[in-house]
Amino acid sequence: MSNAAASHANSAIPLDALSQGLLDLLQKHDPATAQIMAREADRQATTLELIASENHVSTAVMHAVGSWMTNKYAEGYPGKRYYGGCAHHDEIENLARDRAKQLFGCNFANVQPHSGANANIAAFMAIMDPGDTVLSLPIKSGGHLSHGLKPNFSGTFYKIAEYGLDPKTELLDYDAIERAAVESKPKVIICGYSAYSRVIDFARFRAIADKVGALLMADIAHIAGLVATGVHPSPFPHAHVVTTTTHKTLRGPRGGLILTNDQDIATKIDRKVFPGSQGGPLMHVIAGKAVAFGEALKPEFTTYSKQVVANAKALAAAMQSHGYRLCTGGTDNHVMLVDLRPRDASLTGADAEKWLEDAGIIVNKNGIPNDPRPPLQTSGLRLGTPALTTRGLREGEMKQVAAWLDRVMISKGDVAVSGAVREEIRAFCAKFPLPH
Numbered sequence: 001m002s003n004a005a006a007s008h009a010n011s012a013i014p015l016d017a018l019s020q021g022l023l024d025l026l027q028k029h030d031p032a033t034a035q036i037m038a039r040e041a042d043r044q045a046t047t048l049e050l051i052a053s054e055n056h057v058s059t060a061v062m063h064a065v066g067s068w069m070t071n072k073y074a075e076g077y078p079g080k081r082y083y084g085g086c087a088h089h090d091e092i093e094n095l096a097r098d099r100a101k102q103l104f105g106c107n108f109a110n111v112q113p114h115s116g117a118n119a120n121i122a123a124f125m126a127i128m129d130p131g132d133t134v135l136s137l138p139i140k141s142g143g144h145l146s147h148g149l150k151p152n153f154s155g156t157f158y159k160i161a162e163y164g165l166d167p168k169t170e171l172l173d174y175d176a177i178e179r180a181a182v183e184s185k186p187k188v189i190i191c192g193y194s195a196y197s198r199v200i201d202f203a204r205f206r207a208i209a210d211k212v213g214a215l216l217m218a219d220i221a222h223i224a225g226l227v228a229t230g231v232h233p234s235p236f237p238h239a240h241v242v243t244t245t246t247h248k249t250l251r252g253p254r255g256g257l258i259l260t261n262d263q264d265i266a267t268k269i270d271r272k273v274f275p276g277s278q279g280g281p282l283m284h285v286i287a288g289k290a291v292a293f294g295e296a297l298k299p300e301f302t303t304y305s306k307q308v309v310a311n312a313k314a315l316a317a318a319m320q321s322h323g324y325r326l327c328t329g330g331t332d333n334h335v336m337l338v339d340l341r342p343r344d345a346s347l348t349g350a351d352a353e354k355w356l357e358d359a360g361i362i363v364n365k366n367g368i369p370n371d372p373r374p375p376l377q378t379s380g381l382r383l384g385t386p387a388l389t390t391r392g393l394r395e396g397e398m399k400q401v402a403a404w405l406d407r408v409m410i411s412k413g414d415v416a417v418s419g420a421v422r423e424e425i426r427a428f429c430a431k432f433p434l435p436h
Helices: 003-008 017-029 031-046 059-065 087-104 116-127 153-157 174-184 202-212 224-228 263-273 283-296 299-321 349-358 386-390 395-410 415-431
Strands: 108-110 133-136 159-162 188-191 215-219 241-245 256-260 335-339 364-366 380-384
Touching: 017 031, 017 059, 031 415, 059 283, 087 108, 087 224, 087 256, 087 283, 108 263, 116 153, 116 215, 116 241, 116 256, 116 263, 133 174, 159 174, 174 202, 188 202, 202 215, 224 299, 256 263, 299 335, 299 380, 299 386, 299 395, 349 364, 349 380, 349 395, 349 415, 364 380, 386 395, 395 415
Parallel strands: 133 159, 133 188, 188 215, 215 241
Antiparallel strands: 108 256, 241 256, 335 380
């Protein structure tokens, strides 16, 4: 057995033949890279992934991304490329676009953005001029960095006005949002968030936008898979532009996507993606998107999405039973924001993130609304259930996950506790293998 194969031999999850073949090939060609990749494969196989923005792609998606499509420059769009030899790249991009339109029930899809941030760059350029006003939720309240954070392109080139959450309920206050819109007179209003656990009323947002003559942009990066399956209401027909990532609840490769039903906006979006903000598309990633969109169109993906939400509700209830506070009081989607302070006032998100990783549980620290602690410390954790659900966990297992979370955090990272939990989780993961 090769060293790479040997380093993976004790994993709880057997590799599929293609993945094992890749490691064996790399071991001969580049042992250093092979050994790092084998360790990462083992890490994913033997830990519990609770980062709300991450998931486990199917083997088909993973190997589509690592395919022949990576060898080609395909600047432009199907039928209008700047290089020859793109016939099959046209086919795969058209397949991805058609599946995306079918999945989200819209008339236009651009599948070329390299990421969600790139999708937002192109969308901003298509519907605004530099200096125009954007009304959005700030990142400190659960918004996205590409919705107006000052160091980001959005905060650098556009004037940002903010709306907030209700300070008591931590919910979107649509009346207050309307007042902010009337006052700021934005060109664009953005909805869609990175740490908001409740249903978004897209129709109300559109009514607010219409009242002030603004365009509505919905960034559904986190909830795209739920939207595609009807588990969360769709931003269509309310939003003028919809952007998303493809790798969270949609369970595809890392990348971005832009959707619209407005033909004039669609024409501008194509121009602002290429040549406006990107060069050659990553055709291997677009191939992975095509595969993922095809998977999401199958009935079993709807079953999966429903289970994601059921698991989130179960995990939220279990965390509350241990004495933690859930921002907004719970969740309607895949994510929850956990306030650690009621359980132990000295707990910080930064400490908990480190202790939990040592125990085999991967989370991310996250500020809570009006967090008194700085962003690199935080009073909260953001937890999500997409990846756990992909592994086959259901509501019953969420209670065990919550028990492990609490056991590690309340021990303040005690090495003996973390070590014991780590071994329990390693054995647990063997019962719920990654897709392959």
